[in-house]
């Protein structure tokens with residue numbers, strides 16, 4: 001008994017302490033020439049510890065501010081904070097594949113976001129691309145308006161009862177309801193109930209209730225923290241199976257399983273994304289049910305968490321800046337008059353509304369983390385510096401969106417920069433949805449939701465924070481999630 005324990009201890013000691021030192025000093029990939037904060041060049045624990053504190057983006061940002069554009073943030077990872085690197089790493093011709101990091105949340109079947117093999121990704125992207133094309137999205141207007149109506153009713157109720165409303169939660173309830181309708185043809189009803197408690201179901205038929213947001217967030221912490229040290233995932237995933245956050249991951253998957261099983265019992269034609277999956281399941285070769293579950297899972301995750309953050313951030317910044325709010329209200333007043341629920345046609349071309357949304361995506365990006373890719377054979381020059389093959393590289397989104405060469409006074413909230421600034425210069429760095437073949441597929445839908453929800457709330461309601469010095473937290477898991485945001489609300493007299 002003592003011998004196996006000793007072997008496990010020695011193996012762990014070697015992996016954690018001896019091997020990183022050997023790799024560091026042998027420096028086969030010539031990475032020691034890149035500056036690194038603290039012990040980041042020796043061990044992934046530097047990034048993991050910042051990730052567990054939910055402030056990974058800030059640590060990377062500070063490192064770039066102190067050390068320059070090319071920074072070693074892990075034993076095999078160079079972060080490059082330069083707009084040129086976006087094309088070098090993520091552009092169509094770059095041919096850099098997603099790194100092992102994306103195995104963190106992957107199950108037996110890959111989804112669109114965690115597929116790492118190019119051909120597999122292209123097949124999936126082709127299947128889903130037309131669903132998220134602008135033309136299709138405009139047809140979703142009745143669905144989104146129904147959910148906005150429910151949201152407005154809730155804000156009115158809170159106003160009538162003089163009860164503060166946690167807008168961060170309601171923005172998330174909104175995106176969950178909208179996306180469950182979009183994917184499964186049926187809302188999860190979170191906005192109307194005022195909570196995110198939904199039904200989950202295990203594969204052996206046990207049905208139970210779970211909080212959607214907590215399950216997803218805890219799963220994201222676990223997956224991201226372990227994925228940072230990707231080569232160890234086959235071991236760490238097993239080691240941490242007992243952890244409550246791993247259980248939360250199962251809860252989230254069981255929510256998807258329940259919705260999927262219910263939807264499969266209604267094979268009659270419905271106008272939802274699932275109908276497209278059913279068609280693929282019935283074709284030859286049929287799409288396996290495991291893959292359907294994986295795609296539903298990523299859509300309910302990517303489609304809800306990021307947009308909820310973007311909506312919350314935009315409202316926060318607007319109500320923190322009364323002059324900007326007044327200017328936006330003037331634009332909305334001219335465009336929609338005394339209409340309570342504007343149409344997409346009325347708001348889609350409003351320049352100041354769009355400017356406020358862009359500025360919020362820039363200053364408080366929902367996705368802040370550098371998205372890791374592998375340098376292909378032969379190595380590559382990235383933003384002017386040669387990096388060897390098989391090194392992981394990324395562009396830190398949070399830092400890129402504050403690039404002082406692209407944005408004047410980058411820390412300042414200034415939507416006007418999108419009206420009278422140098423848009424061409426800014427667009428090279430303003431990439432909150434990434435770029436190239438793996439850029440966000442849901443970008444159009446995210447703008448569509450934001451234009452309608454922000455216009456409606458700003459036009460109809462006054463919100464007041466708990467205190468004038470209220471600051472909205474950012475907690476980065478994989479996405480950067482805003483903290484709770486309680487406000488008192490009143491109908492505006494227009």
Ligand code: HEM
Pocket residue numbers: 112113114125132298299302303304306307310365366367371432433434437438439440441442443445446
């Ligand atoms: C403000 C809202 C959003 C932001 C800031 C955002 C950001 C991003 C970013 C940065 C990526 C690249 C991820 C990577 O390379 O690992 C991405 C990919 C993706 N996003 Fe979004 N996203 C948003 C909304 C949405 C929505 C509404 C959906 C729903 C369909 C969605 C689904 C996806 C999917 C499936 C991918 C993977 C695409 C691929 O690899 O081909 N996102 N998103």
